Amino acid sequence: MSRVEIFDSTLRDGAQAEGISFSVEDKLKIVKAMDELGVAYIEAGNPGSNPKDLEFFRRVKDIQLNNAKLTAFGSTRRRNINVSDDANVKSMLEANTEAVAIFGKSWDFHVTDIIQTTLEENLKMIEETMAFFKENGKEVFFDAEHFFDGYKANPEYALQALEAAVKGGADCLVLCDTNGGAMPLEVYEITKKVCETFSVRVGIHTHNDCGMAVANSMMAVEAGATHIQGTYIGFGERCGNANLSTIIGNLQLKKGYHCIPEENLETLTSTALFVAEIANIVLYDKEPYVGRSAFTHKGGMHIDGVNKASHSFEHINPELVGNTRRFLMSEVAGRSTILKKIAKIAPEITKDSEEAKQIIDRLKELEHEGYQFEGAESTFELIIRKHLGKYKSFFELENFKIIGEKPAKDSKFSAYAMVKVNVDGNEEFTAAEGDGPVHALDIALRKALEVFYPQLKEVHLTDYKVKVLDSKDATAGKVRVLLTSSDGKNVWSTVGVSSDIIKASLIALVDSIEVKLLRDLENKMRAYM
Amino acid sequence: MSRVEIFDSTLRDGAQAEGISFSVEDKLKIVKAMDELGVAYIEAGNPGSNPKDLEFFRRVKDIQLNNAKLTAFGSTRRRNINVSDDANVKSMLEANTEAVAIFGKSWDFHVTDIIQTTLEENLKMIEETMAFFKENGKEVFFDAEHFFDGYKANPEYALQALEAAVKGGADCLVLCDTNGGAMPLEVYEITKKVCETFSVRVGIHTHNDCGMAVANSMMAVEAGATHIQGTYIGFGERCGNANLSTIIGNLQLKKGYHCIPEENLETLTSTALFVAEIANIVLYDKEPYVGRSAFTHKGGMHIDGVNKASHSFEHINPELVGNTRRFLMSEVAGRSTILKKIAKIAPEITKDSEEAKQIIDRLKELEHEGYQFEGAESTFELIIRKHLGKYKSFFELENFKIIGEKPAKDSKFSAYAMVKVNVDGNEEFTAAEGDGPVHALDIALRKALEVFYPQLKEVHLTDYKVKVLDSKDATAGKVRVLLTSSDGKNVWSTVGVSSDIIKASLIALVDSIEVKLLRDLENKMRAYM
Numbered sequence A, B: 001m002s003r004v005e006i007f008d009s010t011l012r013d014g015a016q017a018e019g020i021s022f023s024v025e026d027k028l029k030i031v032k033a034m035d036e037l038g039v040a041y042i043e044a045g046n047p048g049s050n051p052k053d054l055e056f057f058r059r060v061k062d063i064q065l066n067n068a069k070l071t072a073f074g075s076t077r078r079r080n081i082n083v084s085d086d087a088n089v090k091s092m093l094e095a096n097t098e099a100v101a102i103f104g105k106s107w108d109f110h111v112t113d114i115i116q117t118t119l120e121e122n123l124k125m126i127e128e129t130m131a132f133f134k135e136n137g138k139e140v141f142f143d144a145e146h147f148f149d150g151y152k153a154n155p156e157y158a159l160q161a162l163e164a165a166v167k168g169g170a171d172c173l174v175l176c177d178t179n180g181g182a183m184p185l186e187v188y189e190i191t192k193k194v195c196e197t198f199s200v201r202v203g204i205h206t207h208n209d210c211g212m213a214v215a216n217s218m219m220a221v222e223a224g225a226t227h228i229q230g231t232y233i234g235f236g237e238r239c240g241n242a243n244l245s246t247i248i249g250n251l252q253l254k255k256g257y258h259c260i261p262e263e264n265l266e267t268l269t270s271t272a273l274f275v276a277e278i279a280n281i282v283l284y285d286k287e288p289y290v291g292r293s294a295f296t297h298k299g300g301m302h303i304d305g306v307n308k309a310s311h312s313f314e315h316i317n318p319e320l321v322g323n324t325r326r327f328l329m330s331e332v333a334g335r336s337t338i339l340k341k342i343a344k345i346a347p348e349i350t351k352d353s354e355e356a357k358q359i360i361d362r363l364k365e366l367e368h369e370g371y372q373f374e375g376a377e378s379t380f381e382l383i384i385r386k387h388l389g390k391y392k393s394f395f396e397l398e399n400f401k402i403i404g405e406k407p408a409k410d411s412k413f414s415a416y417a418m419v420k421v422n423v424d425g426n427e428e429f430t431a432a433e434g435d436g437p438v439h440a441l442d443i444a445l446r447k448a449l450e451v452f453y454p455q456l457k458e459v460h461l462t463d464y465k466v467k468v469l470d471s472k473d474a475t476a477g478k479v480r481v482l483l484t485s486s487d488g489k490n491v492w493s494t495v496g497v498s499s500d501i502i503k504a505s506l507i508a509l510v511d512s513i514e515v516k517l518l519r520d521l522e523n524k525m526r527a528y529m
Helices: A024-037 A051-060 A087-095 A108-114 A119-135 A147-153 A155-168 A184-197 A213-222 A244-254 A262-279 A300-308 A335-345 A354-369 A377-388 A437-450 A454-458 A471-476 A501-526 B024-037 B051-060 B087-095 B108-114 B119-135 B147-153 B155-168 B184-197 B213-222 B244-254 B262-279 B300-308 B335-345 B354-369 B377-388 B437-450 B454-458 B471-476 B501-526
Strands: A005-008 A041-045 A069-075 A099-105 A139-145 A172-177 A201-206 A227-230 A396-406 A414-423 A426-434 A460-468 A479-486 A491-498 B005-008 B041-045 B069-075 B099-105 B139-145 B172-177 B201-206 B227-230 B396-406 B414-423 B426-434 B460-468 B479-486 B491-498
Touching (some): A005 A244, A024 A051, A024 A262, A051 A087, A069 A087, A099 A108, A108 A119, A108 A147, A108 B300, A119 A155, A139 A147, A139 A155, A147 A155, A147 A172, A147 A184, A155 A172, A155 A184, A172 A184, A172 A227, A184 A201, A184 B213, A213 A227, A213 B184, A227 A244, A244 A262, A335 A354, A354 A377, A377 A491, A377 A501, A396 A501, A414 A437, A426 A437, A437 A454, A437 A501, A454 A501, A460 A501, A460 B460, A479 A501, A491 A501, B005 B201, B005 B244, B024 B041, B024 B051, B024 B262, B041 B051, B051 B087, B069 B087, B087 B119, B099 B119, B108 B119, B108 B147, B119 B155, B139 B147, B147 B172, B147 B184, B155 B172, B172 B184, B172 B213, B172 B227, B184 B213, B201 B213, B213 B227, B213 B244, B227 B244, B244 B262, B300 B335, B335 B354, B335 B377, B354 B377, B377 B491, B377 B501, B396 B437, B396 B501, B414 B437, B426 B437, B437 B454, B454 B501, B460 B501, B479 B501, B491 B501
Parallel strands (some): A005 A227, A041 A069, A069 A099, A099 A139, A139 A172, A201 A227, B005 B227, B069 B099, B099 B139, B139 B172, B172 B201, B201 B227
Antiparallel strands (some): A396 A414, A414 A426, A479 A491, B396 B414, B414 B426, B460 B479, B479 B491
16 A cells, blocks of 8 residues: 655644644643644654743653654745855754754745845755755755746746755755645656656645645546645644545545554544644534534435445545534434443433433433533533432532622732532531632532542642534623543543533533542442442 | 625525524515525525515515516425425415425435335436426526435436436526535536536535535536525524635635626625624624625734735735724734834833833733733723823722622522712712622612713613633632623724723723723814814
């Protein structure tokens, strides 16, 4: 099976998308996710450009990567200086990555009018920068910026730029459709010409300004390219980059190429959701392969067809990429999944029973209110248990009060919480201070309950996410809070929805504690069975 | 200039998208918009399928169409009956449109396994249904469902299905990639084969399950197709249909085809916004040509390049399609964008001055702390003004207190806020109740300030977004709040960061009010200049 290298630039070109801003923590998480997925290269930033990227490159060294090589991005040296004197080049070395991607000009107009130097000097800038990084032991990609526009304007010069890179020792020539204006057939023909002319690897880097980013990447592979640059869920400057989650699906499932380990294909969807979550964007529903609607059927004839044979209206089986089939406006939506969950808790409940129907109705009602149980299965379990009466709360939150105040003009903002809990008739009242009222409430609640359940000391929150569901209602809009907790052995997530962020947080917090106590009880019981 | 017919199915295939539901009024509005844009055909519904569509076809007759022909959609007759006895066929006649699009099976598997009839009967169903509508004076499209999958499975039978349609009198053979799984080169080759085999017009109808809908449409045109079916902004079953706004841009601006009247190209964007508005969806920011981010630049070098020559980083001039260029503020935006902002406020500050350097450092520092000024340029302006001493606050928030409580086990959760503001030595103390403490604080602050600044009554929040920056710190993690405000004339956004969501909200809220008061003052001043 031929291999096509996947080069993910979510953290570099993706960060140039409107609305995207990664913290160092965010970047580290995405590096891990991309490595686990199995991409070949992770372009993680432009170390010369800002302090955040430098801090990132220092910290990323602690992460053990199993599949991907880290790549730093930057430009060829500036005109009329020595490579080794170029500040950007120095920062790239400092980033200490295995590979570097160096972009340079291949469109004569850009050389003369934008960076304003001579055509000869630009060729030297390319060759010398390549040579410098090769001497420093790097794997070197030459990103030929605007290659297709350049080739159409002046094919000789565009090829000379590539030749300069090859002379300098570039390992791979990456043909960039920087402005996203190229059409598939021209990408095919021009890439073919480059593959015939040079013996080094050829790559493709496309943008989606004509809706062609994925198609142009595929056409380049047809023409001989073996390296694809893009961003995992397609975000990037303007209309975005080539969407790698689509390309991996197309290449590996349709064309028989090897891009990522076969067993990881079924994580395509969860990885897309994870990247979207970290980037704090909503994954586009219609995204091929990984979008929420990608295998959603609404037309009656389609639903009927899929029930007879799924390939009648699905190009692949959604399970192959970890996505799920959904039928809309139909009671069968998700039924079997829910029934499987119910069966775990109450095996006696049959699928056609009144109880099963009631639980499904209740879930639909909650989803309509803004709940989402994907990633919060613990809350889902508690709801089923409560509905079936298979539940007794471990505590009651009798009352609580939170206060946030800045008592005088020059004083600091302080937050406190007071709670009273009741466990089997025994009350405990306590208070705590925190970084804001949610934090104070979190501390106070645990403090009160630890008197009765010392094992709660093991629990800490590992994640806290807030999503404003209807941001148009502004501060009165509904919010969904997703909490992830851990006791060092297990990790679980709970969800709360309310128009008040404190209440939504509290719902998720109470459930998180209930789940811990329930799990401990189940473990104890097991010893007697 | 060769013509390619644009066939819009927003109202038919588009209505099969998740979340789309058109009223009759909606449909009439979209018919008008598509006709004004100048498409050739509007597929407006399936008159046999529901009463809403029949009512629509009655009412649409009152609309004078100048460019487009209305088209009704339906299937070939059912197996083993006379065409004239088929209820669906009768409804299509009743719709009384100039053209009809009839879909039929061209994949042998679908004939035998899904509609469960013989291969011969299916060919008769096609031929007889075509002939029936031709006898009734219609222009007839044959939508060959699953044509590409069918051709790949059994090319002889797929071509026989087309031949039956031609024998029946079909005016145009529309090759459908119903499941969206076809790749560009195979679409090119198969379409070419069809164009060589038959002398009638050939059309293409694609879906986006592999991200190829637009590319496959373009490839079909390269192979000889002259008719393209899609939906105007791409929504449709699963991952959607071919996006016509992209295809029109590509064909007319890149390939020199004629699709719509030349002078209407500049309405591509406003038409897209209108269709999204009627469909009650948010137009995808990254949509080629018409999306909000399609000509938005964030990277410093890109902004610099576009300022020198727009085609350096834009594949077309946005004005051609009625879109606009935007530059974003951000850590990757680079000095020149920031310096332009500064120059607006303080023209005396030169780009190499110590003050310019300090402001840029301050900005980077704030971004490192989690601030993001993209989309919150007002906060950015206030920071510059404060740094330069060109600012006097309109009010002081002397002190405040928020309380959230559930005073007893069965009582409801309530939230209150108290604030004291000081405007030029005059204090105002007030309190308010709200849906949670942030909402209460929002109301109380405005209430107090309206005493001094009655124009604040015009202001309301239109958007409230929360991002937990480092969700691993859980409830003590930093959050960024982005508020958007409007006074009916202007819209502005402000941002606040804190480990306390209340404080972050308050920072953004205070800035939002300050911006409104500053703008009003500037407007008043202008009268004296």
